[in-house]
Amino acid sequence: MDLKLEMIALPVSDIDRAKAFYQKAGFRLDVDHTADEGFRVVHFTPPGSECSIVFGEAMTSAAPGTPQSLYLVVTDIEEAHAELTGRGIEVSEIFHDAGGLFHGHEGGDVTHHAPGQGRLAGLHPERASYGSFLTFSDPDGNGWVLQEVSQRLPGR
Structure with missing residues (x-):
């Protein structure tokens, strides 16, 4: 069985600030989607990586800065x-x-x-x-x- 690490959910306190940071760092923006009130997902991939990061509203219960x-x-x-x-x-x-x-x-x-x-x-x-x-x-x-x-x- 192959297990490939695909995505890591990052806890952030300000979605737009985090989005600007990861764009500035050169990560590729894959998705910025709002499904309904209270749910937004932002998905980035580091250059050359097969594993991505995701953050947004209702993505993780972890405190920002814990990873x-x-x-x-x-x-x-x-x-x-x-x-x-x-x-x-x-x-x-x-x-x-x-x-x-x-x-x-x-x-x-x-x-x-x-x-x-x-x-x-x-x-x-x-x-x-x-x-x-x-x-x-x-x-x-x-x-x-x-x-x-x-x-x-x-x-x-």
Whole structure:
């Protein structure tokens, strides 16, 4: 059985503000539909992704800003940093981790630590695949992580 992650519902407090942010970040607007009073759905897809995000009225009961560490993979973290900052998106500096749960496999760390927990400034020293990150948040604090992956682990 194939299970493909298709969509993530994001909790937002202001639909139009979130819509403007994700357009500015370069996500593709797929749908902005109001079915009736009290129901609106806005659907975006990150460039190159098969998984989308959706937000709107009556979409989720989660509090805005609760989703964290939503990963987006890029092949060049420096290019992604430049593009997002060029679009006016506030992003962290590029960082890598000092070690972690998956440290030691070919390519460095697979996941990142929270701020203040082993993050080191700059690109991974060997520019290892899975080793360099940057973060940003939408206006509600929903947190995104960009991770540089130039060569996938076996089975991926």
